[in-house]
Amino acid sequence: MKILNGELYAKMLISGANNLSNYKEKINALNVFPVPDGDTGSNMATTVTSGIKGVLELNDKNLANVSHKISRNMLLGARGNSGVILSQIFRGFADSFSNKNEINGFELVEGFRSATNKAYLSVLKPIEGTILTVIREVTEKLEKTITPSTTMEQIFEIAIDRARISCDNTRNLLPVLKEVGVNDSGGEGLFLIFQGMHRFLIGEPVELSNEQINISDFVSDTEVYDGEFGYCTEFILELSDPKKFSKEKLINQISSIANSLVVVQDEDWVKIHGHVLKPGNLLNAAQKYGEFIKIKSENMTIQANESKNLANSSKDAKKINSGIVSCNTGQGIINTMKENGTHFIIEGGQTNNPSTSDIIKAVEKVNSDTVFILPNNSNIILSAQQAVQTITNKKVIIIPTKTQIQGISAIMNFNEDSDWEDNKELMEDAIKSVGTGEVTVASRTTEMNGIKINQGDYLAIANNKIVATAHTYVDAAKKTVDYLIKDNSELVTIYYGTESTEVDASDVANYIESNYDTEVEIKNGEQKIYHFLIGVE
Structure with a gap:
């Protein structure tokens, strides 16, 4: 195949998006910081999935029209730095394909060059050893390699081969990647997209795995979630078969569609709380295990913003x-x-x-x-x-x-x-003038800044830098404030999260008051992931 039109481009990208979505949790796990908050894979999957939404319904073979639609959708759906850069890569493709009904191999490589240039322009200070390096090195390889006889299949085969080498080399270009022993997550996400596009061309299109379908539906919603809070949904479920019920299995099934999730079992009853975009998705998933005794679902968008008339x-x-x-x-x-x-x-x-x-x-x-x-x-x-x-x-x-x-x-x-x-x-x-402290648990064993970190250790993070580890989150908080408090510090504010308590925060406050001449305030932040967020002024 030597010609690429809009319909083919859309189908290739759908395969690429599915490939990334199926492996996004592996991309999330490449987070440099050993904390359970990696989201590069999710952000890139959301972005590319937004891009392909509705493109087949266009029923248009014009490449300019289809690539523009994809680019616009990606821009609006872009999440996180990786998602924004990805949207700019495909904006570069769209710019190059402008006014073209279809393209040949040389014009496709021109698109790669445009994508590279747009990606580098999207960040103030481009850093090598990232997704930027991967798209650039793929482009340079293609520019040196293709001939008039090179097919679209061969172009993408060259692209993924070079992307694989480039991804593996990112840790040699970026010291922090080498220190923790991972490849750049954004580059790996781009590789998966190109790999999925290539697989469509060779007759092996990637389908969205059953595991990921619900997740995809959630992250690529049609933006009806207008107020950024959704619905606070709570219900009590009477289990049909309590002996066969697995709370862990249910949590695994619904954690992809609900934030602020709490699941509590009491014999044959289960109480569930979650923040969701579509309450019906959560209710349908839970009803497989029993019947509802009580349901409450409130629109938090209205609750959160009506007091400010916004x-x-x-x-x-x-x-x-x-x-x-x-x-x-x-x-x-x-x-x-x-x-x-x-x-x-x-x-x-x-x-x-x-x-x-x-x-x-x-x-x-x-x-x-x-x-x-x-x-x-x-x-x-x-x-x-x-x-x-x-x-x-x-x-x-x-x-x-x-x-x-x-x-x-x-x-x-x-x-x-x-x-x-x-x-x-x-x-x-x-x-x-404010210092930020964070305490969370290490998600993997590694070494950073000369500090040996074991999975399960609690991390003391000060101004986005890991400064110490501890066996308890309270001790980690004490080490964090030791690093942050200066002679002129006047106030420390401790926000305890869902994994800690006011008693824990009081323990940290007592330590501060015993060792430093500064005021301390305690507040319930109710944040997830971080046991404490600490501000020092």
């Missing part, structure tokens, strides 16, 4: 000088952000990055001509930047908060009635 753009709403959109996770932290003046909260963060479309919708709902975005996670900043480039009817400013603690510090220094210049200066100063 769930709609009513003409009666007060127009403000400056507004705030913030990305947060953990109901306690969300409440803190709302209480201190955040106008719209997108529920998302580590392991659940919001899409570009999510951010655009949130900004549009704030009744102000100037809107600040607090990403509160380094993996959301690129998506926010994409949103800024799309919005033309408002002035949108990103405050580069990389942690939820920085976001809280920023909102404490925000005033909706002040000029945007003053707010920008105050918030940027605030995030520079």
Whole structure:
């Protein structure tokens, strides 16, 4: 095959998307930090799945039309830094295919060059040993190799062979990858997409595995999840056969469609709580095991935003000088952000990055001509930047908060009635003056920064750097504050999560008060993954 049209391109990419979706958990596991929050695979799978949604229904063989549709969908569905870069790779393909009904092999390689250039331009400081290196080296190999007789199948065979070599070499280019002994996760995700595209060309299209179908439906929803909170769904189930029931099996089945999941069994009853986009999916999955005794499902979008009159753009709403959109996770932290003046909260963060479309919708709902975005996670900043480039009817400013603690510090220094210049200066100063501590459990054995880490150890993380390990999360928290507290520190705020208690936080507070001359506040953050989030000012 020597000609590529729109229909073929779409079918190839569907196979590539399925291949990535089937292996996304393996990509997630390549997270450099040995903490259970890797989400590169999920972000890339969500992004590419957004891209292919509805393309076959176009029934269009025009490559320009199909590639443009895919590129636009990916841009709006892009999640995380890896997803944004991936969307820009396929934006590069679309730019190169513009005004072309079909292409030959040389024109396809021109598309690879355009994709490479677009990817490098999408980041402020390109880093080698990443997905950028993989797309560049694939392009360079193709440019040196193909001839007029090279078929599309051969082009993608060359691409995946070179991508495999490039992925394996990323750890030699990026010291942190070599230190922990993993390949770059973004590069591996791109390899899987190209591999799936090649498999379609050779007559072996990749189908979405049964395991992944529900997950795919969840992450590639048609953006009806408008307010970023979804439905708080709780129910009690009377089990049909308690002896055969496996709580672990049920959790495995529903954890892909519900956040903030809690499952409690009491003999023949099971109580389940979860935050879901579509309550019916959760209810249907659970009903296989018994019958409902009680069901409650409430729209958290309305609950979370109606107090600030932001769930709609009513003409009666007060127009403000400056507004705030913030990305947060953990109901306690969300409440803190709302209480201190955040106008719209997108529920998302580590392991659940919001899409570009999510951010655009949130900004549009704030009744102000100037809107600040607090990403509160380094993996959301690129998506926010994409949103800024799309919005033309408002002035949108990103405050580069990389942690939820920085976001809280920023909102404490925000005033909706002040000029945007003053707010920008105050918030940027605030995030520079706060130290962030995090405590979680190590997901694998490795070594970082000269610190030997065993799976199951508790990690003391200060300003995004692992500084120590401990056998308990309370001891890890104490080591974290030892690193963060300085002579001029005045206040330490401890947010305990779902895996720790107020008693645990009090233990840490007593340690601080006994050893340092600083005030301590304890708050229930209700965040997952991290036993403690600690702010030092």
